[in-house]
Amino acid sequence: MEIKLENSPNHRIAMLAILLKRQIFRIIAKNNLDITPEQWIVMYHLWQQDGSTVGEIALNAKKDFANVTRIIEKLEKAGYITKRKNLADSRSYTIHLLPKSDEIKKPIQQCWKESMNIAMEGINNEEQEFLIKILDRIEKNVMQNLESLQ
Amino acid sequence: MEIKLENSPNHRIAMLAILLKRQIFRIIAKNNLDITPEQWIVMYHLWQQDGSTVGEIALNAKKDFANVTRIIEKLEKAGYITKRKNLADSRSYTIHLLPKSDEIKKPIQQCWKESMNIAMEGINNEEQEFLIKILDRIEKNVMQNLESLQ
DNA sequence: CATATATATTTGTCATGACAATTACAATAC
């Protein structure tokens, strides 16, 4: 049986993700904010838990350690965060927000909301919750599989 | 009101897409197939419509023209496809599948199915259809917005 | 027909994803 990509949830999720990324990217650009969506996601995790290590951020954000290293490099150059030697384990660093990060917190959240509102137009709360629940289950399936491969 | 990324459908879709990409990537690698998921998507569109132009593929796959150009370059080097001057419009080229593409069609579809089965475990047809329908609606919202920005 | 505008593709550059290899330090085993 031939595969139909249009009917494949995996593919549809992947493709929609690209479109959503494009959308938030343009909204951020339109607002002249000097940050990318992925950089913002790292900052978000720091807002939840300032002083996290690179590894903790990578695990939370389900990102590759190497990529988080490089995102942090850029955020550091931009003056949003700073790295300190971890006293508890000198292999690692703790990452800390700097005051400049406050400046973009609200505007970037506004961008996020704008993107959400566009994407979710006409989709009611009940449907959104159902969607999140299914995505949860798929994510669990995939995470379990990825972990079993290591 | 603070944003919670865990409850944001946009973010959950984007993150799940990364995990799904990682999964199909590893399944393809495990099977020693010399192709990437994105390269396969371009081939898929050619299987639907051999002789498409770069632009047609980009539109169908909702990809950036520049990126499709480079994916096609790689597929050409790998011997899966070939480019011919478009007689109807000499600015463009038509892209054609070569016999070698047949060799990977079945194995790569098998990888795709394996990835689907893992992701969709425990999620019944009705739920999958509901999911696709909601994704459809979100995609329409986002596409409409992206087009209005041009 | 000549000029202006539009379109198809390519090229350049940066950000990020994947994964492998490396480095530095920690923890464990003996």
Place this chain on the structure above:
DNA sequence: GTATTGTAATTGTCATGACAAATATATATG
């Protein structure tokens, strides 16, 4: 306490996404 193994972070390399700029050819306008 030294050797082995494990872990945190980094670096290298490639694929692909985004977008801007360049190139070649078509189309439209006068």
